[in-house]
Amino acid sequence: MTGEFQPGPQPEPQVEHPDVIFCPDGPMLLRGDHVIEDEDGNAHRTTRPVSAVCRCGGSMIKPWCDGTHKLLRRSSRD
Ligand code: FES
Numbered sequence: 001m002t003g004e005f006q007p008g009p010q011p012e013p014q015v016e017h018p019d020v021i022f023c024p025d026g027p028m029l030l031r032g033d034h035v036i037e038d039e040d041g042n043a044h045r046t047t048r049p050v051s052a053v054c055r056c057g058g059s060m061i062k063p064w065c066d067g068t069h070k071l072l073r074r075s076s077r078d
Helices: 068-077
Strands: 020-022 028-031 035-037 043-045 050-053
Antiparallel strands (some): 028 050
16 A cells, blocks of 8 residues: 555536536526626627526627537438
């Protein structure tokens, strides 16, 4: 035994409403107040209780999701 601390498995946090949710093939949902920096370095403050941030790169209103990811997902299946 080396005396080093060996952390064991950590218990899952009991969170009723997570602050960040990654939607499969879709946006990242943010709960609460956040500032998002876009690819040009511009800051965008969230204004809704839950905001959807584009992760597909196809939105016309970046950094926010406009639903385009659904079309991209559909066209990739065709
Ligand atoms: S994730 Fe919805 S438009 Fe990109």
